[in-house]
Amino acid sequence: MSAKDYQHDLSDNPDIYSDYWLHSGKHSFANIRTEPTFCLVYSGELIIECGDETISIGKGDCLFLKGEQIVNMEQKNCGPDKFCGIFIEFNQSFLLDFYNNRRRKRYSVNNKCISGNMVKLQNIPCIRSLYVSMIPFLEAGEKLPKYLLELKQLEAVYSLLVLDKNFYPCLFDVCDTSLMNLLHENNICKN
Numbered sequence: 001m002s003a004k005d006y007q008h009d010l011s012d013n014p015d016i017y018s019d020y021w022l023h024s025g026k027h028s029f030a031n032i033r034t035e036p037t038f039c040l041v042y043s044g045e046l047i048i049e050c051g052d053e054t055i056s057i058g059k060g061d062c063l064f065l066k067g068e069q070i071v072n073m074e075q076k077n078c079g080p081d082k083f084c085g086i087f088i089e090f091n092q093s094f095l096l097d098f099y100n101n102r103r104r105k106r107y108s109v110n111n112k113c114i115s116g117n118m119v120k121l122q123n124i125p126c127i128r129s130l131y132v133s134m135i136p137f138l139e140a141g142e143k144l145p146k147y148l149l150e151l152k153q154l155e156a157v158y159s160l161l162v163l164d165k166n167f168y169p170c171l172f173d174v175c176d177t178s179l180m181n182l183l184h185e186n187n188i189c190k191n
Contacts, residue, residue, distance in 0.1 A: 035089040066116075111168050127163065
């Protein structure tokens with residue numbers, strides 16, 4: 001089987017993709033440097049090691065992975081359920097655009113950042129909604145239109161912020177005062 005047999009692109013955007021494994025067993029990735037990433041497991045199991053932390057998530061579970069982490073991931077089938085997951089990455093360009101154009105006064109980079117390098121997310125309605133709305137595309141093997149991709153990235157950010165406002169400084173650490181001053185001085189960021 002080729003590598004293409006194992007991966008289905010939900011989009012032409014490299015920041016939103018799905019992985020699934022057609023063979024039995026497991027597949028591992030080592031020393032991956034991450035962007036802030038929202039992971040959703042449709043079937044099977046995902047085990048992520050980051051430093052001295054290890055989290056395992058299964059069918060229907062979600063996880064947030066902070067950016068700039070080195071992780072080891074193991075994707076495992078569970079019995080007849082082959083691994084299938086959806087990953088939404090937030091690159092720096094997307095986050096700066098969000099910060100400049102959509103941020104709300106109720107969020108602050110002065111909030112305390114969530115602890116740990118990765119967080120298993122509570123199964124609240126806005127996170128379930130994001131997850132459930134992507135399943136038909138995954139099952140049909142169809143790509144999401146560009147406007148839906150952008151909406152899904154925004155929905156993922158807002159879902160994290162609804163869950164806990166302390167995700168804000170984790171997502172927008174680029175908004176560190178010294179860095180923001182540099183961006184303002186060079187007319188890169190408007191606030």
